[in-house]
Amino acid sequence: MSLSTGEPAPDFTLYSDTMEAFSLSDHQGTPVLLLFFPGAFTSVCTTELNTVNNTRKDFGEEVQIAGIATDSPFVLSEFSEVNDLQFPLLSDHDAEVSAAYGAKYDRDFTDMELDRIAKRAAFVIDEEGTIRYAEVLENAGKLPDFDAIRETLATL
16 A cells, blocks of 8 residues: 555665665655656656656755665666766665555566566655655556646645
């Protein structure tokens, strides 16, 4: 079950594409946009993260953006470098954070056993650590509602 607006965002610590620890609690006092995505180097994920990267200023200068996928930090490092991404990509290799946010495929989703893969999802977390926007997409071919995300961030 995914999280809803008004709920506290679960804290976590994951390693980034630069092999640095990233803890959500370290960003308290700053709005955070978490973008869960199924996999580096896939077409829709590349489009999503490049769209955010290329319109970064539209989300607000003070907003901390982070992408989260179950890929290894090594794959995420290459993906970030190839796409010149200006925000961290976090490795949720065991899919524990994806599960905590309700953004992980279930084992019974398909016969392919995608239960270690993140769903495409977006969460806006305010300065106090409360979820202000939550979107978990069942169709990995769709993009998050960037207009709604920007509107939510503008209210913080």
